[in-house]
Amino acid sequence: MIRLLAVIERDLKKFRRNPVVIAMSVVMPIVYLIILGNSFQGKLRSLPVALVNHDTGPYARQVVDNLHAIEAGPATFTLLSLRDHQDAIAGIRKGVYKAAVIIPPDFSRKVVMKSGPEIGLFLDNTDSISSENIRNLVIAATGSMRTEYIAIREKYADAQVREIDLYAKVDYYQSLVPGVVIMAIFLGTLTSGAFNLVMDRFLGIDESYLLTPLSKSHIVGGLVISGLSITTVIAALIFTVSMLITGIPLSRGIGQCFAIFAIIVLTTLCLLSLMFVILGRVYHPRIVGILSGFLNVILFFPSGAVYPIASFPGWLRTFALVNPEAYAVDALKAVLFKNAGLSAISGDLFFLAVFTAVTMSVAIVSFRRTI
Amino acid sequence: MDSMKDTKAITVSGITKKYGATTAVDTVSFSVDEGEFFGFLGPNGAGKTTLIRMLTTLLKPTSGTAVVACCDVKKDPAAVRREIGVVPQAMTSDLDLTGYENMDIYGRFYGLGARERKERIAYLLEMVGLTSRAHDLVAAYSGGMRRRLEIARVLVHRPRILFLDEPTIGLDPQSRHVVWNFLDKLTEGDSMTVFLTTHYMEEAEVLCSRVAIIDNGKIIALGSPSELKAGIPGNDIISLTLGNISEQIMTKIQGLPFVHQVKTEDTSVRVYVDSGATNLPALLDEVKMSGGTVLSATIHEQSLEDVFIHYTGKSIREEEARKVSFFVGAGIPQKWGR
Ligand SMILES: Nc1ncnc2c1ncn2[C@@H]1O[C@H](COP(=O)(O)OP(=O)(O)OP(=O)(O)O)[C@@H](O)[C@H]1O
Ligand SMILES: [Mg+2]
Numbered sequence: 001m002i003r004l005l006a007v008i009e010r011d012l013k014k015f016r017r018n019p020v021v022i023a024m025s026v027v028m029p030i031v032y033l034i035i036l037g038n039s040f041q042g043k044l045r046s047l048p049v050a051l052v053n054h055d056t057g058p059y060a061r062q063v064v065d066n067l068h069a070i071e072a073g074p075a076t077f078t079l080l081s082l083r084d085h086q087d088a089i090a091g092i093r094k095g096v097y098k099a100a101v102i103i104p105p106d107f108s109r110k111v112v113m114k115s116g117p118e119i120g121l122f123l124d125n126t127d128s129i130s131s132e133n134i135r136n137l138v139i140a141a142t143g144s145m146r147t148e149y150i151a152i153r154e155k156y157a158d159a160q161v162r163e164i165d166l167y168a169k170v171d172y173y174q175s176l177v178p179g180v181v182i183m184a185i186f187l188g189t190l191t192s193g194a195f196n197l198v199m200d201r202f203l204g205i206d207e208s209y210l211l212t213p214l215s216k217s218h219i220v221g222g223l224v225i226s227g228l229s230i231t232t233v234i235a236a237l238i239f240t241v242s243m244l245i246t247g248i249p250l251s252r253g254i255g256q257c258f259a260i261f262a263i264i265v266l267t268t269l270c271l272l273s274l275m276f277v278i279l280g281r282v283y284h285p286r287i288v289g290i291l292s293g294f295l296n297v298i299l300f301f302p303s304g305a306v307y308p309i310a311s312f313p314g315w316l317r318t319f320a321l322v323n324p325e326a327y328a329v330d331a332l333k334a335v336l337f338k339n340a341g342l343s344a345i346s347g348d349l350f351f352l353a354v355f356t357a358v359t360m361s362v363a364i365v366s367f368r369r370t371i
Numbered sequence: 372m373d374s375m376k377d378t379k380a381i382t383v384s385g386i387t388k389k390y391g392a393t394t395a396v397d398t399v400s401f402s403v404d405e406g407e408f409f410g411f412l413g414p415n416g417a418g419k420t421t422l423i424r425m426l427t428t429l430l431k432p433t434s435g436t437a438v439v440a441c442c443d444v445k446k447d448p449a450a451v452r453r454e455i456g457v458v459p460q461a462m463t464s465d466l467d468l469t470g471y472e473n474m475d476i477y478g479r480f481y482g483l484g485a486r487e488r489k490e491r492i493a494y495l496l497e498m499v500g501l502t503s504r505a506h507d508l509v510a511a512y513s514g515g516m517r518r519r520l521e522i523a524r525v526l527v528h529r530p531r532i533l534f535l536d537e538p539t540i541g542l543d544p545q546s547r548h549v550v551w552n553f554l555d556k557l558t559e560g561d562s563m564t565v566f567l568t569t570h571y572m573e574e575a576e577v578l579c580s581r582v583a584i585i586d587n588g589k590i591i592a593l594g595s596p597s598e599l600k601a602g603i604p605g606n607d608i609i610s611l612t613l614g615n616i617s618e619q620i621m622t623k624i625q626g627l628p629f630v631h632q633v634k635t636e637d638t639s640v641r642v643y644v645d646s647g648a649t650n651l652p653a654l655l656d657e658v659k660m661s662g663g664t665v666l667s668a669t670i671h672e673q674s675l676e677d678v679f680i681h682y683t684g685k686s687i688r689e690e691e692a693r694k695v696s697f698f699v700g701a702g703i704p705q706k707w708g709r
Contacts, residue, residue, distance in 0.1 A: 208463035211427055212480040213453045369448070371429045 021286055028294040035298050035316070044311040047130050049077040050088035050100040057108020063119065066141035067101065076137055085120070092124050092166055093338065095330065098310060099123045099134045118162045125165040126337035128175050130308045135163060167337050174246045177239075178332035179305030182325050184238040185264065186300065188231030189271035190292050193223050194279040194363075201283045207371070216367045224272045224360070231268045239264070248336055259335045259342050266352040267328040271299075273356050274324070276363035299325045327351045378405045379438075380532050380564035381426065386435035388421050388588075395421040397588035398435065403566060403581075408558050410579030411568040412675065418588040419568035420460050423536045426566070427457045440531055453481075456530030458521050460537050466510040470501055473509060474524045481528035488527065495523040498553055515546045522550060526557070533557070535567040539574060551577055572675040584679055591682045600673045603681040604631030607647030607670055609654060611640045614664035623661040627654065634680075638666075641680075647671075 015021065051067065053060055071079050080097070082088050088100035102120035110117035121138050123131040139161050197219075200206040209219065239260065243250070250256050278295070282288060302309070302316050303325035309317060320326040331348035334340035342349075381403040388396040396418040403409040411419050424430040426437050428448035437444045440454035464473045471492060478488040496502045499519040509517060522538060538554070539547045555578065557563055569575055575582045576596045583593040592599055613620070616638050624633055624642060629650045632643040644650055647670040658665055 204461045205463040205465060207429065207457075207459045207461070208465075208477070209480060210429060211452065211455075211457045211459070212477070213449060213482075214480050215449070369428075370431055371424065 018284065018286065021284075021290060024287070024290045024294070028290065031294065031298065036301055038302075038313050038316050043074065044076050044130060044133050044308065046075060047077040047098045047134060047308060047310045048096065049079055049134060050082050050091055050097045051079045052082050052085040052088050052100060053103045054085075054105040055103050055107040057111075059108040059111040059117070060103045063103060063107075063142055067138070070137055070141060076133060089122055089166070092122055095124070095334070097124070098127060098130045098308065099138075101138055121161050121163045123163060123165055125167055126175065126333050127308050128172055130310070131165075135161075167339075171246075174248050174337075176305075177242045177246055177248060177336065178329050179300070179303075180242050181235055181239045181264070181332060182267065182303065182305060182328050183296075183300060184235045185231055185267050185328070186271060186296060186325070188234045189227060189268055189275055190288070190295070192230045193227030193272045194276040195285075195288055196223060196227075197276075198279055198282050198285055198288055202285055210369055210371070216364050216369060220276055220360070220364045220367055224269070224276065227272045228265065228268050231272070232264055235264045235268065236261070255341060256335060256339075259340075259345060260332070262342070262349060263328060263331045263335065263345070263352075266349055266356065267324065269356045270324040270328075270352050270359070273359040273363050277359050277366065280363060280366050281368065299323055302326065303329045305329045322355075324352055324355050379403065380405045380407065380440065381409075381566065382438045383426070384436055386422070386425055386437050387433045388418075388425060388430065389433045394588050396425070396432075399585070399588070399590055400435075401583055401590065401593060403564060406558065406562045406564055408554075408565045408578055408580045409567070410575040410582040411566070411585055412570065412572065412575045412582050412679070413568070413585035414570055417570075417585045419570075419585060420536055421588075422585070423457070423459075423534055423566070423568060427455060427534055428452055454531045455534060456525035456528065456532075457534040458525050458536065458538055460540070462514075462517050462521055464509050464517060464521055464524065466508065469506050469508055470496070470512070470520050471505040473520065474527055477524050478527040483528060491527055491529075495526055499523045500549065515542050518542060519546070519550065522553070530563065532564040532566065535565065537569055538567060539569070539571065547574075554578060572679065576675050582675065584675075584682060586683050592678060596675055599675060599678045603643065603673060603678060605643035605645050606673060607644050608673055608677055609642045609644055609647050609651060610669050610671075611642065611654075611658070612666040612668075613638045613640060613658070614666055615662075616640070617662070620658060620661045620663045623657050624654065627657060630654075 051064065053064055067079060071077060077098070082091075082100075085100065085102045088097065088102065091097045092100055100120075100122040102122065104118065104120065107117050107119065119138070119142060121135065123135065125131045142161055197206070200209075278291065279288060282291075298319075301307070302312060302320050302323055304320065305325070309320045309326060312320065327348040331345040331352075334345050334348075338344075379402045381401075383402065384400045385398045386396060386400070387394065387398050399418075399422065411422065413419050421430065425432045426439055426444060428444050428451055431445065439451045441447075442450040444451050464470075465476075468476070474492045474495070475488055478492065483491070493502070496505050499522060501516060501520055501523065504512065504516065509520065512520065518538070518541060522535070525533065535554075539550050542550065551574070554565065554567075558565055565578075567574075567578065579596065581593065581595050582599060583590050584599070585591070592602065594602070616635065621633060621635065621640075624630060624640070627650075629645045630642055631645070634641045634643075642654065644654070651668065651670060655665055655668065
């Protein structure tokens, strides 16, 4: 009994002497709750949907009113009225809209003529959760009109929603691939690079290189590059395996592969230098353990890998604007599911490069060469 | 310029390091000549490691300055690091690498070419007797082997000044002598300056041309081992253990013509005398005549140990015993403080 108590006490004492660990283990679960809660809201909200109405007739107005009622009520989407349906479709391709509802000029006439009225619905089907929701709501918006109409006249005048998926079909498993790759990169960067510095410090062997003429940039740069090579290999492997399992075709050949490689490398660099800033002064691996869960939650869930960013509350959307994982997910989705080339993801890559440059500089400046 | 003629390898003035209320190193000043073998001798917690860390740019002094090799450690630490080699108290070789790899990577930190590294490493491994184990992981080395590897490693880049923080701690007497011989040879050939800390009296006496004795962060004596010994009275010490002790016995002993000084602690008496062997019988007679009984008596030539006792009033070994718990974790307590 004495022995057991001694083991318990020793462990508790060590825990108590680590105030950072205690503070983090209290604060972090609360942060998880807030971030997770907001990035997985039960319902989707504020998905941007383009609305192009070419028809001035009464039935078109009725559909539009129904859509606005949904916007005002459950607020699943936010409508943006456009004149040109080409703009709307281009907007989806750029990721500005999740969908576009297009009402053709002869819609009301066809309702009256009972000659098969149609509404066009263009969907960004790479985001399967949002597109499924939008589809159901648009069908519902035409449906209420339909029942009313059927009550008065006969059949055949039902308005049909004609769905057009803008991209090749993406199933749920496939849609998870970008997230899996980002997760692999995250774990790789967490257990290489700055983590080795923390371990050296913990084991007391950092003195062996702090005492040499190595400069701060040698130390930080060297660890980042070794972390990059390890993580890139891991991420590329995981990417290949998940492509094989889910059967996503790489239809655009070498250019597409190059784009994916560029995304993996830049994301890795980004996270490695971010880790260096965060772990730069950490001296105990236990702190890394706690931070890993925390960082994963605050970077991964608001990245859009699982749930659409558009549904997040404002503050979390703002955070997504500076979250490198959000850019990485966006770029990977574009390359994998939208057949985008390097030019289409250049904005994402640019952000990742700038983020890397800034955090790397901070890491080098804040790194201390003294004990 | 003046510094051209300057033959000082290290010049320290008023260097101080405070940790909150404790002053680990307290306004220490000294200088070390080029090519000199200089020792800092002190018990556990005296401030030796703290001092070495300030001189080797790992710690910022609270106040005071130190010029090492060419430059001020505060103003141009990078230049200082290029000129020195340091073996820290805690072992810092990489357990996941082989002995050879540890040395090779270290050589590359200093920008040495492949050929030079190869030759130098082979030579040094031979010197410390690790050639046959060169390609084993350091994790499989014994403590003593790892210690020898660390000393060999620091010499790969031929530092101008070598700092060694308790280099033979944890070595058996035989390995200790191997290291001593090795260090002795170093200063002969390469005219390297060596700065060493130790709490082994013998080590300081065997190796160092000059020794500073440090206690509680302050230098309490500085000179060559023979100068330091000359600074204490007599040339031999007779230690007596008495059955009983009294004022009268003490005055009688003090009165003898060959006795310089007497120090007592409980029933132990240390008598500083000339020609101990010749005068011992007379001393014993005097004790008996004044009513004392002698339980044991030993004569020894004065050593740095006695110098330490003379200046601090305590022996280094007592210090060790008292601070043994700190010693066990040497190197680690500092880590936590960061
Ligand atoms: N990081 C620290 N925080 C607080 N006090 C410290 C720290 N490092 C050292 N000290 C204190 O400074 C004093 C000198 O320590 P130092 O390690 O320099 O002694 P030392 O002479 O090297 O001893 P040893 O022979 O045990 O290695 C000690 O009292 C020690 O407790
Ligand atoms: Mg020490």
